[in-house]
Amino acid sequence: ATFTLERDTEIFNLINQEAHRQEYGIELIASENFTSKQVMEAQGSVLTNKYAEGLPGKRYYGGCEVVDQVETIAIERAKALFGATWANVQPHSGAQANAAVFLSFLNPGDKILGFNLSHGGHLSHGSPVNFSGKYFQAFFYGVEQETGLIDWDKVEATALKEQPKLIICGASAYSRDWDYVRLRAIADQVGAILLADISHPSALIAKGLLNNPMQHCHIVTTTTHKTLRGPRGGLIMMGQDFENPFGLKTLKGELKTMSALLDGGVFPGTQGGPLEHVIAAKAIAFGEALTDDFQIYAEQLQKNAKVMAQAFVDKGYKIISGGTDNHLMLIDLRPKGLTGKLAENTLIKADITINKNMVPFDDKSPFVTSGMRVGTAAMTTRGMKEAEMLHIVELIDSVLMNHDNDTYLGSVKTEVNKWMEAFPLYV
Numbered sequence: 001a002t003f004t005l006e007r008d009t010e011i012f013n014l015i016n017q018e019a020h021r022q023e024y025g026i027e028l029i030a031s032e033n034f035t036s037k038q039v040m041e042a043q044g045s046v047l048t049n050k051y052a053e054g055l056p057g058k059r060y061y062g063g064c065e066v067v068d069q070v071e072t073i074a075i076e077r078a079k080a081l082f083g084a085t086w087a088n089v090q091p092h093s094g095a096q097a098n099a100a101v102f103l104s105f106l107n108p109g110d111k112i113l114g115f116n117l118s119h120g121g122h123l124s125h126g127s128p129v130n131f132s133g134k135y136f137q138a139f140f141y142g143v144e145q146e147t148g149l150i151d152w153d154k155v156e157a158t159a160l161k162e163q164p165k166l167i168i169c170g171a172s173a174y175s176r177d178w179d180y181v182r183l184r185a186i187a188d189q190v191g192a193i194l195l196a197d198i199s200h201p202s203a204l205i206a207k208g209l210l211n212n213p214m215q216h217c218h219i220v221t222t223t224t225h226k227t228l229r230g231p232r233g234g235l236i237m238m239g240q241d242f243e244n245p246f247g248l249k250t251l252k253g254e255l256k257t258m259s260a261l262l263d264g265g266v267f268p269g270t271q272g273g274p275l276e277h278v279i280a281a282k283a284i285a286f287g288e289a290l291t292d293d294f295q296i297y298a299e300q301l302q303k304n305a306k307v308m309a310q311a312f313v314d315k316g317y318k319i320i321s322g323g324t325d326n327h328l329m330l331i332d333l334r335p336k337g338l339t340g341k342l343a344e345n346t347l348i349k350a351d352i353t354i355n356k357n358m359v360p361f362d363d364k365s366p367f368v369t370s371g372m373r374v375g376t377a378a379m380t381t382r383g384m385k386e387a388e389m390l391h392i393v394e395l396i397d398s399v400l401m402n403h404d405n406d407t408y409l410g411s412v413k414t415e416v417n418k419w420m421e422a423f424p425l426y427v
């Protein structure tokens with residue numbers, strides 16, 4: 001191929017194709033959302049040109065006066081949104097935020113306790129294929145087979161037995177709220193630091209619709225791009241700073257505070273220069289999330305998930321834990337004789353995007369799976385309410401029941417594309 005400095009039509013044509021896919025499809029991936037135009041504008045700005053290793057006012061590069069202000073605003077807005085007293089807005093992603101926390105005060109081989117990946121946990125909470133499971137000794141708690149719920153007594157028993165230095169709560173596919181008070185009591189019994197990874201339900205927590213871990217968990221991490229509707233990225237916060245309990249000292253021999261350890265865990269621990277264009281986009285998204293309009297959005301997305309879960313139950317689908325408190329649900333497709341892989345591949349033919357997902361006690365591989373995960377964050381952003389959720393469940397059910405009828409799937413795709421015109425995205 002020959003390259004020129006002219007506009008790169010090859011890539012921009014693909015971006016246009018992706019814009020079309022997003023505009024005309026039903027997006028139900030629980031971790032996805034649509035940012036505002038100003039969030040994307042900030043992310044595509046000249047701030048991408050700037051190096052700014054360090055923190056506002058303490059940089060290793062000159063010319064940071066402007067980005068210092070941007071980053072300070074992002075920090076202050078994050079604190080206001082979640083009720084934190086300290087925040088670091090630099091992690092490039094949710095996994096990076098968790099990596100920075102682990103690196104801050106754990107040593108290789110230390111014990112950690114997290115939520116089982118195959119029950120809905122996240123890779124970065126101790127999975128053997130992730131740094132968190134390779135460098136640390138990971139133990140797990142899970143859900144009960146009958147109820148699909150976490151039994152806190154069992155979490156306590158595992159913590160007492162294994163004596164982890166870090167306990168992680170939070171998940172990628174758990175539809176119920178968390179008992180942070182109980183978890184803190186467990187952590188205190190074994191002298192562990194308690195980390196809440198609220199990546200998925202962060203918007204619902206910020207708007208007071210779910211329990212807020214900030215006053216109970218020592219550290220809180222989140223992604224900024226899921227229900228929170230910001231740019232792709234990570235964030236670390238604390239309700240209050242504290243002296244680290246593991247005796248880590250500065251070069252001068254003083255006990256390091258957790259905030260100093262965490263800042264160091266991000267840079268230079270796990271990252272180089274922060275992405276100030278993304279931090280500007282985070283600041284804008286946090287500002288948007290502080291508005292009353294966002295309160296309405298968060299309440300609607302939670303209501304939509306409840307209605308959708310009930311509609312699936314009414315059609316004979318099995319939802320793990322029987323329903324949802326947040327924005328997502330995990331559906332066990334085995335009673336319908338389907339796999340997650342088949343569901344994902346069939347629904348996409350009708351321009352309905354979901355993801356296949358392991359269900360607790362799954363007997364299939366992660367490439368096949370017995371379940372699918374659906375969430376309402378993205379479609380609520382497009383203006384959909386309860387009635388539309390019922391229609392989506394109708395569409396999904398009819399597609400799955402006709403998975404071998406390509407003519408029918410094609411007709412649903414046409415219907416979906418036409419329907420989505422009523423919920424314009426970026427006009």
Ligand code: PLP
Pocket residue numbers: 031092093094095096122124170171172197198199200223233234
């Ligand atoms: N933590 C949880 C609970 C998640 O669900 C995810 C992403 O799905 C992450 C961390 C990782 O975020 P990222 O993909 O930005 O690294």
